[in-house]
Amino acid sequence: TTFKLTAVTSANESTLAGVSGVLTHEVGVEVDHAFRTWLDATLKFTGDRDAYVGQPRLDDRYAASAALTYKLTRDLQLKGELRREWLTSNIPANNYQAYVAMLGVRLQR
Secondary structure (H helix, E strand, O other), rough: OOOEEEEEEEEEEOOOOOOEEEEEEEEEEEEEEEEEEEEEEEEEEEEEEEEEOOOOOOOEEEEEEEEEEOOOOOOEEEEEEEEEEEEEEOOOOOOOOEEEHHHHHHHEO
């Protein structure tokens, strides 16, 4: 079992008029656990705050996910993930919520 805590601050470009850039603060926590050598689980939560320089706009973004990785062979893996994302903004009509389900196959040589 591994635990990972991350914190990042970055300055990004913006295409919005009157905004010179976006200052983003991000924190996250991730837990990985190997139930067996062939089955791994991952739980992850991230939270971001975007401050738009030149406007009073603040966006708070969050994501929570759970994933399972099944290792069929040494080279072939199946991965499934369910994630919930949401954004809250101090600007009306910019909020959203979404559920994302992903299923993938990985071939690694």
